[in-house]
Amino acid sequence: MxxxxxxxxxxxxxxxxxxxxxxxxxxxxxxxxxxxxxxxxxxxxxxxxxxxxxxxxxxxxxxxxxxxxxMTINETSFFRDSRPFELLRTGLLPKLIEERRQVRGLRFWSAACSTGQEAYSLGMLMRESFPMLSGWSIRIEATDLCAEVVERAQAGRYHRIEMNRGLPARFVVRYFDHVGEDWVVKEELRKMCAFRQGNLCGPRFPFQRASDRFDVIFLRNVMLYFSQETRRALLANIHRLLAPDGILFLGSTEQPADPSIWNSVLAGGTCHFRPRQPS
Ligand SMILES: C[S@@+](CC[C@H](N)C(=O)[O-])C[C@H]1O[C@@H](n2cnc3c(N)ncnc32)[C@H](O)[C@@H]1O
Structure with a gap:
């Protein structure tokens, strides 16, 4: 039976x-x-x-x-919620660049990068708006839990439909090669970005050392999947890895779980967060 x-x-x-x-x-x-x-x-x-x-x-x-x-949700697009990118371009990065004149380097982290559009958008922003930094070390680290999306990000190959979401036509021509139905990221952009698998909530945090400090961290549209307790622990780790004058962007509907260690700043129609230093 x-x-x-x-x-x-x-x-x-x-x-x-x-x-x-x-x-x-x-x-x-x-x-x-x-x-x-x-x-x-x-x-x-x-x-x-x-x-x-x-x-x-x-x-x-x-x-x-x-x-x-x-079971992960990998929704993303180039220059998603354009305001953080615009604010970086017009206000936050010029100031940060001035402050990094001596070290001549900037480190970005796209945490929960999905198929890579966020990291490549940062790369295009840097190339397009700050060409005078060609002699600097500009590193964009990008991690995600899901091996499949990390592989796609590394391949840097996008379908026309993905390209039509948020990418200005002149960027398509300048930073991508047309291959069949798809577009493939050019070497110039690819070499700025390093993708790898990393669990933001696992036993081994993707970055550990103090020398791993970042100037800008994008942690967008992932915290909504976590419990309040997990968000708190994650943001404490992020706080540790952000330079004292560094900048954190969350998704447009997300807030730090523990506001006592972050200053929120409203500017350019969006919110970003600065690490509060112990007094
Ligand atoms: C909705 S996408 C956001 C992509 C991008 N940050 C954006 O805003 O467009 C969420 C990503 O978070 C990743 N993710 C979920 N849980 C994670 C975890 N514990 N550690 C690292 N990444 C995780 C998923 O694999 C997915 O690619």
Whole structure:
């Protein structure tokens, strides 16, 4: 006699939470059915129940990671919410550049970079608006939890539809090569950006050393997936890695969980954050 089993979505939600700290709402359990089809196929399985049973039976970190990564939301675009980029161009970077005259270097971090558009946008902004810094060391580090999007970012290959979202036509011509249906980032831009996998909430934070300090950090549209407690811990780590005069951008609807260590500054129709120093 055939038995009917129902999927233990709670188990899957806990697994995702444990790995990426992404809090998934039970009202959206149906997303597991669509997002995990590739993982199922790869495992030679057809039903989610089988996957849950297999995960319960035997600890498999690779499979757990694949499940957590498949449940991430990777929505992004070039120059997304253009105001932070505009504010950097017109006010924040000219001042920072003046302050870094001696060291002749700037470090950016696109934390939760998804498929790379944010990092490449920063690169284009620097090349376009500050060409006089060609002799400086301009480094754009970019990390994301999900291996698949990091690979796409490294490939720097974008479909016409992705290019049409937020990218001025003259930037397309200047920074990309047309290859078939796609556009591929030119070497000049690619070499400014370093992409790698990194979990913002795992046992090993993507950057550790004091020398890893950043001048500008973009941590946008990712905190909304975390609990308040996780946000607090993450922002304490970010605070440690930001230069005392550094700048943090969050997503347009996001706020620091612990306002006592951040000064929020409203300018250019957007909000950015400065690390408050202990008095
Ligand atoms: C909505 S995208 C935001 C991309 C980009 N920052 C932007 O604003 O356009 C969120 C990204 O956060 C990543 N993410 C989720 N949880 C993460 C974690 N614990 N550590 C690192 N990245 C994570 C996802 O893989 C996804 O690519």
């Amino acid at each position: 055939a038995t009917t089993t129902s999927v233990d979505y709670g188990y899957l939600r806990d697994l995702v939470l444990g790995y990426s700290q992404n809090v998934l709402d039970p009202s959206r359990d149906y997303l597991f059915d669509t997002r995990l089809t590739k993982v199922l196929r790869h495992q030679g399985m057809t039903r989610l129940e089988e996957l849950v049973q297999s995960l319960r039976r035997r600890k498999d970190p690779v499979l757990e990671r694949a499940v957590a990564e498949a």
